[in-house]
Amino acid sequence: MYYKQCHRWQKCSVNDCPLDPDQDDRKSLKIDPEQKCKSKKWRRLKIAKDSDLPRRGLTRREFGHLAKKNAPEVSYMKDAFI
Numbered sequence: 905m906y907y908k909q910c911h912r913w914q915k916c917s918v919n920d921c922p923l924d925p926d927q928d929d930r931k932s933l934k935i936d937p938e939q940k941c942k943s944k945k946w947r948r949l950k951i952a953k954d955s956d957l958p959r960r961g962l963t964r965r966e967f968g969h970l971a972k973k974n975a976p977e978v979s980y981m982k983d984a985f986i
Contacts, residue, residue: 906961909951912943922948922963925956 907913907923918941920932932939941948941963952961959967 906951906955906957910943911947916942918942920964922959922961922966923951923957925958927964928958 905923906925907916907921910916910921910923916938917936918932918938919930919936920941921927921930922941923943924930945962945966948961955961962970
């Protein structure tokens, strides 16, 4: 699992982990101690570089911003890795 390669994995409690292949099946709850991934974006991208993750290590928000900026590139990227 990609999330086990994260330096925060042992102490992390984020349900909506961008390095989890089943991220789409999980949601953060208001009672969760950690709501957002605290791993730096560059670390997540490095871990997910050769992965089959749907958003390649990006959070939902980061991926959404990328989609707004580069709609054709993101749709190609999404199709290529799913």
